[in-house]
Amino acid sequence: MSVQTSDAAGAFRTAVVPAAGLGTRFLPTTKAVPKELLPVVDTPGIELVAAEAAEAGADRLLVVTSPGKEAVAEYFRRDEDLELTLAERGKGALLEKVKRAPELLDVATVYQYEPKGLGHAVAQAGPELADDEGAVAVLLPDDLVLPTGVLSRMAEVRAQFGGSVLCAIDVPREQISAYGVFDVTDTDADDVKQVHGMVEKPSADDAPSTFAAAGRYLLDRAIFDALDRITPGAGGELQLTDAVALLISEGHPVHVVVHDGGRHDLGNPGGYARAFVDFALQDPDYGDGLRDWLTERLKD
Ligand code: G1P
Numbered sequence: 573m574s575v576q577t578s579d580a581a582g583a584f585r586t587a588v589v590p591a592a593g594l595g596t597r598f599l600p601t602t603k604a605v606p607k608e609l610l611p612v613v614d615t616p617g618i619e620l621v622a623a624e625a626a627e628a629g630a631d632r633l634l635v636v637t638s639p640g641k642e643a644v645a646e647y648f649r650r651d652e653d654l655e656l657t658l659a660e661r662g663k664g665a666l667l668e669k670v671k672r673a674p675e676l677l678d679v680a681t682v683y684q685y686e687p688k689g690l691g692h693a694v695a696q697a698g699p700e701l702a703d704d705e706g707a708v709a710v711l712l713p714d715d716l717v718l719p720t721g722v723l724s725r726m727a728e729v730r731a732q733f734g735g736s737v738l739c740a741i742d743v744p745r746e747q748i749s750a751y752g753v754f755d756v757t758d759t760d761a762d763d764v765k766q767v768h769g770m771v772e773k774p775s776a777d778d779a780p781s782t783f784a785a786a787g788r789y790l791l792d793r794a795i796f797d798a799l800d801r802i803t804p805g806a807g808g809e810l811q812l813t814d815a816v817a818l819l820i821s822e823g824h825p826v827h828v829v830v831h832d833g834g835r836h837d838l839g840n841p842g843g844y845a846r847a848f849v850d851f852a853l854q855d856p857d858y859g860d861g862l863r864d865w866l867t868e869r870l871k872d
Contacts, residue, residue, distance in 0.1 A: 582730030582737070584790060585632060586701060587625035587677075587709040590693035591618065592638035592684040597840045606641045608713050610844065613851045613858065617838045618644060619673045621713045626676040628723035630709060633679045634700055636693045648679040689809025691799050698796035707736075707792050710812070714839030715787025716847060717831055725829050726790040729764055735825030736795065736816065739788035740765070741835055745776050751784030752813035754828055767826040772806040772813035783828060785813065786835055794819060 595602030598610065608618040622633050635645050651670065658667040682696045694710055701708060707730065709723060717739060726737040740754055755769035769780060789812070798815040805811040820826050836850065837843030849866075852858050 582707065582727035582790065583629060584707045584709045584727065585630060585705055586634055586697070587630040587632070587711055588634045588636060588694060588697040589618065589621060589711050589713050590636045590684075590690060591641065591644050591713055592636050592687065592693055594687070606644050607838070608644050609647060610838070612838070612847050613855055614669070616647060617716070618647065618713050619676075620716060621711050622648070622673065622676050622679075624717075624720040624723065625709060625711055627720055628709070628727065631677050633677050634697050635679060635681045636684050636696050637681050638684055638687075642681070645679055645681045648673050648676075650674040689804070689807070689811055691802060691810035691812040691815050694812055695796060695799040695810070698799070701793060705793065707790055708795075710789040710791060712787035714837055716836040716838060717786055717788055718834040718836070722788055722829055722831050723790065725763070726788065729827050729829055730790055733825050733827050734792075735827070736792045736819065737790045738767070738816070738826065738828050739786045740783040740828035740830050741786040742782050742830065743784045745779065745782050748776055748779045748782055748784060749773055752811075753779045753781060754783045754785070755780035756783055756828065759827070763830050763832075765828050765830060767820060767828055769820060770813050770817045770826075772811045783830065786831060792824065794824060
């Protein structure tokens with residue numbers, strides 16, 4: 573029996589992080605290191621995403637992985653020998669950094685054995701949900717949505733409207749074909765729009781708006797039934813976008829929270845370099861030195 577959508581305050585407990593991809597844009601590094609473990613200054617991107625999920629109230633991270641990428645989940649395991657060594661050497665600040673990831677939330681893995689797309693990856697999480705979990709968060713680890721907090725706002729919107737709530741960013745039309753794109757109308761709240769349709773990677777001419785999915789989803793568990801019913805879409809893959817569109821066509825309420833802060837795309841070396849520099853500029857140890865060096869370097 574499906575659980576209805578009225579759980580308290582739009583809350584969720586499980587955050588799903590699809591991390592089964594080959595990381596081809598980061599070859600050759602991803603021969604040995606999953607891209608989710610590449611550091612943003614000194615912290616893997618997946619830890620930043622896990623911290624965001626924990627901050628929004630998740631108590632479990634479900635990492636969708638593929639054979640050979642076990643290091644992603646292992647990263648969240650405590651290393652007591654390392655902690656002891658750091659404590660003995662008086663490295664208190666490093667000790668705190670090392671302890672942070674394992675303490676954020678429980679981490680479990682589920683396998684996606686075939687690369688059949690984002691919808692297929694998310695579908696693998698369905699059987700892992702408890703019967704009383706009415707919704708699940710999905711965070712794409714390629715996307716950093718800054719400052720954090722949009723998931724909490726999305727939970728408020730789900731508490732108000734029910735159904736599913738996604739995060740949107742307004743992107744230039746010439747970039748829109750890289751995204752899932754929403755057909756929207758306004759609501760009474762400036763940052764919330766009602767969604768009437770969603771299409772994956774449309775051409776700029778066909779895009780119903782310039783509001784694009786930004787890698788944060790708060791999905792009613794009805795999504796898993798919809799994921800079972802979709803057929804391959806853009807790129808020949810099972811698309812999460814198509815399952816959301818199917819739900820909309822059946823009357824399921826879907827809204828977006830329009831995020832007007834920053835965003836980084838860690839999924840390609842160019843976006844990753846920007847994120848690294850952005851975080852490093854704010855780092856108390858490296859920021860000033862990097863700013864001085866960049867200023868000089870850019871004079872050339
Ligand atoms: C995925 C989603 C797309 C979304 C994008 C955000 O696409 O399919 O709807 O807009 O993430 O980053 P990908 O970037 O994996 O091609």
